[in-house]
Amino acid sequence: DLPEEVLREYSEKHKKPESVNFAYGTAGFRTLGERLDSVMFRMGVLAGLRSKALGGKTIGVMVTASHNPEADNGVKLVDPMGEMLEQSWESYATYLANAETTDEFITNVQAVIYRGGISISQPANVVYARDTRPSGAALVAALEDGLKAIGVEGGGWNAGVTTTPVLHYLVRTTNTKGTPEDYGEPSEEGYYSKLAAALKALLSGKPSPPPLIVDCANGVGALSVAAFSKHVEGVFQFQPTNTDLQTPGLLNFKAGADFVKTSQSIPPALQGKLSAGQRAASFDGDADRLMYFYLDDQTSQFRMLDGDKIAALVAGHLVELVNAAGLAGRIELGVVQTAYANGSSTKFLEKRLPVKCVPTGVKHLHHAAEAFGIGVYFEANGHGTVVFSKETLALLNSHQPSTPEQTKATEDLIQLTKLINSAVGDALSDLLLVEVVLASKGYTATQWNSSYSDLPNRLVKVLVPDRSLYKTTDAERKLTEPVGLQEKIDALVAQYEAGRSFVRASGTEDAVRVYAEAGTREAADELAFKVAGLVY
Ligand code: NG1
Ligand code: ZN
Known part of the structure; x- marks a missing residue:
C-alpha cells in the first residue's frame, strides 16, 4: 500500500510556493533554484514511482540548469537506457508539481499510480546527481526526502557532483550490466576508462593532437576534465580554463558553450591565450554541449565551429569509414537537425546523405536518429551524439574484412561505438570524437571550417x-x-x-x-x- 502517512509528513516539509505554475518542459523543470524545493521532493517521489512502474529498473534524476544562469536550477528524470523520460510521464510530473496542498499531492500520486498501472509493492531504484550550482545541495536534500518517502531502495544512490552525461551513463550501465547490451562499468571512473581505452586505440599510429584549451564554463566540466585527464596522460593533453568553482556568480558567466554560440565571440578569459589557427573548445554548465572555435590565421577573426560543423565533420568521416570498411550500402547513415541548423550546413549535408529536420528537443533528435543504421544528430548549440542501431553493431562485430584497409576501418568503427556516448550528448566524448576525426584526416581547424561557410x-x-x-x-x-x-x-x-x-x-x-x-x-x-x- 501507498505509505500515505510518511508521504504526508515529508510533503509538509516541502510546501509548494503559492501562485507558481510549474511545467515539465524539454529540459525538465527549470527556474530559479529557490523556487524548486517542493518540485525536487515530488520528483523524488515520481522517480520512485517510475522505477516501480518498470519493475525496479534504475531511474536517473539530474539536478541542473545547464547553460542557464547560476541562480537557476532544474531537475529532469532519465529513463532506464539513459534516454529522456517518456512523454506520458512528463504530464505526471507537471501534475504532481502543481498540486497546491499536501492533500492534493497525495490524491494526485494516487491518480498516477492508478493511471500508470503501478504496483506499489515493486522495488524502486534511483541514481541521482547534481551540477555545481550553489542551490544544488539543498535541492538534493529535498529530492532525498522524496526518495525516502516513496521507499526507494537505500534511499537511492547519490552519484554526487557530476555531469549530465555521466549520470545518463550510470543509469544505462546499471540497467544493462551483465546483459547483451552491457555498456560498461557503472561508475564515473568506469566511464572515463572506457573513453580512454577507445581514444588510445583510435589515436594509435596517428600524430598526437596538440594540447587543447577547454573552457569549462566555471562548472562541473572542470571536475570531469581533471578526472579524465588522469586516464590519458601522454596521449591527450587538456589545458582547462574557466575552472573556478568557488567564486559566486561565475558559472556560465561570459564563459561556456552558450556564451560562445549566442555572442559569437571568444570567452573573455581566453582572450590573448589563443594563437592564430589554434583551436579551443567550450563546454556548458553541465558539460553536455560543445562548441569549438579558433582565430583565423590571416585576419585573427573569431571563427566558430558549432554543432552543425561538428555534425558535418563527424558524418563525413563516418561515411568514409563505412565505405572503407566495405560496408557501403549495408549501413544507412543519416543526419538529424532542427530548424536552427544553419542553411549552409543542411545544403552541404544533403549532397552527401539523408538529412531529417525535427522539432527542437533532444528526444525528437534522438528518436529520429534511431531510425538510421548510424544516426548523427546535433543541435546547432552543440548538443548531440551518434547512435548505432542494434543491426549495425551486430554487423560491425560479424563483418569479415577482405583487405587490411577494410580491417582497419572496421576496427575504427568499432572503437568509435565505444568512444561515443550514444545515451546522450556529452561535451567530453564529443570533443574526443572531433579530435580523433581531425587526427585521422590530418585536419586543422581552418581545414575543418572550410567544408562550408555559415550563412550569417x-x-x-x-x-x-x-x-x-x-x-x-x-x-x-x-x-x-x-x-x-x-x-x-x-x-x-x-x-x-x-x-x-x-x-x-x-x-x-x-x-x-x-x-x-x-x-x-x-x-x-x-x-x-x-x-x-x-x-x-
Ligand atoms: P528552447 O528554449 O525550447 O529553445 C533550448 C535550445 C534547445 C535545447 C533546449 C534544452 C536553442 C534555440 N534552443 O530550447 O536547442 O537545447 O534548450 O536545453 O538553442
Ligand atoms: Zn547542458
Whole structure:
C-alpha cells in the first residue's frame, strides 16, 4: 500500500510556493533554484514511482540548469537506457508539481499510480546527481526526502557532483550490466576508462593532437576534465580554463558553450591565450554541449565551429569509414537537425546523405536518429551524439574484412561505438570524437571550417505575455497560430537574398524565439529585428 502517512509528513516539509505554475518542459523543470524545493521532493517521489512502474529498473534524476544562469536550477528524470523520460510521464510530473496542498499531492500520486498501472509493492531504484550550482545541495536534500518517502531502495544512490552525461551513463550501465547490451562499468571512473581505452586505440599510429584549451564554463566540466585527464596522460593533453568553482556568480558567466554560440565571440578569459589557427573548445554548465572555435590565421577573426560543423565533420568521416570498411550500402547513415541548423550546413549535408529536420528537443533528435543504421544528430548549440542501431553493431562485430584497409576501418568503427556516448550528448566524448576525426584526416581547424561557410544568422528572444499562443507545424518552421502571422513573416523573408526566418515558443524559457539568416550580416540582423517586431 501507498505509505500515505510518511508521504504526508515529508510533503509538509516541502510546501509548494503559492501562485507558481510549474511545467515539465524539454529540459525538465527549470527556474530559479529557490523556487524548486517542493518540485525536487515530488520528483523524488515520481522517480520512485517510475522505477516501480518498470519493475525496479534504475531511474536517473539530474539536478541542473545547464547553460542557464547560476541562480537557476532544474531537475529532469532519465529513463532506464539513459534516454529522456517518456512523454506520458512528463504530464505526471507537471501534475504532481502543481498540486497546491499536501492533500492534493497525495490524491494526485494516487491518480498516477492508478493511471500508470503501478504496483506499489515493486522495488524502486534511483541514481541521482547534481551540477555545481550553489542551490544544488539543498535541492538534493529535498529530492532525498522524496526518495525516502516513496521507499526507494537505500534511499537511492547519490552519484554526487557530476555531469549530465555521466549520470545518463550510470543509469544505462546499471540497467544493462551483465546483459547483451552491457555498456560498461557503472561508475564515473568506469566511464572515463572506457573513453580512454577507445581514444588510445583510435589515436594509435596517428600524430598526437596538440594540447587543447577547454573552457569549462566555471562548472562541473572542470571536475570531469581533471578526472579524465588522469586516464590519458601522454596521449591527450587538456589545458582547462574557466575552472573556478568557488567564486559566486561565475558559472556560465561570459564563459561556456552558450556564451560562445549566442555572442559569437571568444570567452573573455581566453582572450590573448589563443594563437592564430589554434583551436579551443567550450563546454556548458553541465558539460553536455560543445562548441569549438579558433582565430583565423590571416585576419585573427573569431571563427566558430558549432554543432552543425561538428555534425558535418563527424558524418563525413563516418561515411568514409563505412565505405572503407566495405560496408557501403549495408549501413544507412543519416543526419538529424532542427530548424536552427544553419542553411549552409543542411545544403552541404544533403549532397552527401539523408538529412531529417525535427522539432527542437533532444528526444525528437534522438528518436529520429534511431531510425538510421548510424544516426548523427546535433543541435546547432552543440548538443548531440551518434547512435548505432542494434543491426549495425551486430554487423560491425560479424563483418569479415577482405583487405587490411577494410580491417582497419572496421576496427575504427568499432572503437568509435565505444568512444561515443550514444545515451546522450556529452561535451567530453564529443570533443574526443572531433579530435580523433581531425587526427585521422590530418585536419586543422581552418581545414575543418572550410567544408562550408555559415550563412550569417541572428537568434533573438522576445518576451510575450503568453507564449502558448504560438503554435507551429513543419518541424517548427511555420506558425499556424496566431493566424496570419506566418504570411507576414513570409513576406519579409521574400525581401532577403538567401533569407530564412521562423518563430517558435521556447520550451525552456518564458519567451518566443526568432531566428533569421540571410546572405549578409546586416541583412540577417535586419530580418531578425523586423520579424521580432511582428511578434512583439
Ligand atoms: P528552447 O528554449 O525550447 O529553445 C533550448 C535550445 C534547445 C535545447 C533546449 C534544452 C536553442 C534555440 N534552443 O530550447 O536547442 O537545447 O534548450 O536545453 O538553442
Ligand atoms: Zn547542458
